[in-house]
Amino acid sequence: NAGVTQTPKFQVLKTGQSMTLQCAQDMNHNSMYWYRQDPGMGLRLIYYSASEGTTDKGEVPNGYNVSRLNKREFSLRLESAAPSQTSVYFCASRRTVENIQYFGAGTRLSVL
């Protein structure tokens, strides 16, 4: 049972390049989330998907897009990367009946 799997683990981009961060969960959870973690700021919610077919903005959505491909997969896309998007990105999922979110190991992204 892998839980929440994120790929890639590391990525270096040049300013203006695009990329997609992948996230998949095998726990049959309805809700999925994307966060970014910056020093001293904790984790901030970028986008979330309460259920398959729906997505909503979180606290810091600018510069990002998401796709809930199916119940298992929730991807995060950077269309034109900027140095301010250098961060560690975490994906999480949650079962509807409880308030606990389960996190992947993260993707460390550097934008030069």
Added chain:
Amino acid sequence: DQQVKQNSPSLSVQEGRISILNCDYTNSMFDYFLWYKKYPAEGPTFLISISSIKDKNEDGRFTVFLNKSAKHLSLHIVPSQPGDSAVYFCAASVNNAGNMLTFGGGTRLMVKP
């Protein structure tokens, strides 16, 4: 403005002693609170939680206290062990359909042998 704050970026304690990590919040709508533990190069893992209808929840060496009037919660670890050395995040949510978590900035705990 941060709705959840952990004012101590770091804390150092001796093995076997008590560790107390603090968290303050400003949004009175928060009704569920969680603590997560994070090791380097790993994702946060759930540790313990508390609903706003309670003022204490205990799980082994970990106890969370909630003071709603002060908008303050704390995590007590007794006794502290070197393996507890990690970054601890408190998080809060409003019980709606999205259950978005609002995180504090984290406290790095170092437990010295």
